[in-house]
Amino acid sequence: MTADTRQKTLNQAQLVPIVLDEGQRGYDILIGSGLLDEPSSWQGLSKAASALIVSNETVAPLYLQRLRAQLSKYYARVDAVLLPDGEQFKDWASLNLIFDRLLETASDRKTVLFALGGGVIGDMTGFAASVYMRGVPFVQVPTTLLAQVDSSVGGKTAINHPLGKNMLGAFYQPARVIADLDTLDTLSQRELSAGLAEVIKYGPIADAAFLDWIEVNLDALLARDKSALAYAVKRCCEIKAWVVGQDEREQGLRAILNFGHTFGHAIETGLGYGEWLHGEAVGCGMVMASDLSVRLGLMPAEFLPRMRALIERAGLPVVGPPLGAQRYLDLMRVDKKAEGGEIRFVLVEGLGKAGMHAAPDELVEMVLATHCA
Known part of the structure; x- marks a missing residue:
């Protein structure tokens, strides 16, 4: 994110930076209302020909088209894959749906993944990003309170195994976290x-x-x-x-x-x-x-x-x-x-x-x- 874009975004939201390796790596967490429709939220990310939005059957009808409209300004192709909703689907079968879509669309190693949903979507999208072509960029767009305060931040990605929760995964940091507080209005x-x-x-x-x-x-x-x-x-x-x-x-x-x-x-x-x-x-x-x-x-x-x-x-x-x-x-x-x-x-x-x-x-x-x- 450039200095000008960062300042513009700061005018729209609160910003919490994560600094890793004594400043050698890091990314921003943006927190505020209206960020989903704010153009500066999406500026300055990795340049790529395509993006893939990963969401679920509950969240997608609410926010997918709005996110796609913003991303279409920066990516020539914006695809989407919808996963079943629920912790019980945080498994290899659902993870493979992400890989299937990436391969079907001939996505390359610059393709950016966007996790639109709660902790399950964020964990699986991050894990898929860490594995596909040995690592592609991804962005967290958490839509639940739990994801906004915890699971979207810090780079823990995983799926569950029948014998243990989050036992298969990787540490893989997002390029940005965009926490739009307005998405909490639709939470149960x-x-x-x-x-x-x-x-x-x-x-x-x-x-x-x-x-x-x-x-x-x-x-x-x-x-x-x-x-x-x-x-x-x-x-x-x-x-x-x-x-x-x-x-x-x-x-x-x-x-x-x-x-x-x-x-x-x-x-x-x-x-x-x-x-x-x-x-x-x-x-x-x-x-x-x-x-x-x-x-x-x-x-x-x-x-x-x-x-x-x-x-x-x-x-x-x-x-x-x-x-x-x-x-x-x-x-x-x-x-x-x-x-x-x-x-x-x-x-x-x-x-x-x-x-x-x-x-x-x-x-x-x-x-x-x-x-x-």
């Missing part, structure tokens, strides 16, 4: 709540003041107040940009972003992908991880009811499904953070600070017995 309330789980997680792990802010402004977020949403998305992206800038490939610090995810991924995999939304599982997982933080003496007892009350207010489940303790433990041992068969959890060590911890199975079983139906 359930999807909005699921996104709030990822908003909430940033407070206890990285910013105690932000946790206070969420508690005060949660009703405004649930009511889709644009100023509240703009601040929440920006603050979450700032925190994630800071973390990713220090640990792009999750060798250490970046793991804290998985607070609640070890329990949450077990819920998703154990129930079958799509039964619970990702954010619902993470919300419930944060309750469990908060309890474990207290039981290990890392946090005072009052931390658990505070987190449980906030997560419940957000419209998220706080009681896990009755998979059985052994099933939970088996699934969590497949988690990417596990080492040598030992489950490692992201736990809160003080408001605004988190770290990796192991815990005896017996203690984890006590947590599960307390928080599962």
Whole structure:
């Protein structure tokens, strides 16, 4: 993005830069209303003869033609591929639909992919971009709150395997992230709540003041107040940009972003992908991880009811499904953070600070017995 274009875009949106390799690489996250129809959102990207929009059957009728109209100003050919909607379709079969379209249209290694949708679309588009011809550029256009505050940022791409969530993927950074807050107007309330789980997680792990802010402004977020949403998305992206800038490939610090995810991924995999939304599982997982933080003496007892009350207010489940303790433990041992068969959890060590911890199975079983139906 040129200096003039960057300034014009700054006039239209808030901008959060991600800086990698001490400034050698990076990209911008644009946050604001009306960005889908703003020409400067799409200027300065890689020059190419063609672009491919990847979306799903739910999002495409709402936004595909608007995005295609903008991209047609910069690419001679703008194709689209629509995938089935749902976490249960985040698999090889859906991924191959993207490759099929790229090959059918003789797309070359400069073709730019645009991920128009939520976290599933963003993850699969990024993974396809990382693999096709050993890497082509892609742009994230997240249309859900969860994707805008988390999954579209940082370059994690993946598909699911029946035995484990997000176990097949690559670290591959987008060229830009364009988060149009207006797309949140069409979210179901359930999807909005699921996104709030990822908003909430940033407070206890990285910013105690932000946790206070969420508690005060949660009703405004649930009511889709644009100023509240703009601040929440920006603050979450700032925190994630800071973390990713220090640990792009999750060798250490970046793991804290998985607070609640070890329990949450077990819920998703154990129930079958799509039964619970990702954010619902993470919300419930944060309750469990908060309890474990207290039981290990890392946090005072009052931390658990505070987190449980906030997560419940957000419209998220706080009681896990009755998979059985052994099933939970088996699934969590497949988690990417596990080492040598030992489950490692992201736990809160003080408001605004988190770290990796192991815990005896017996203690984890006590947590599960307390928080599962």
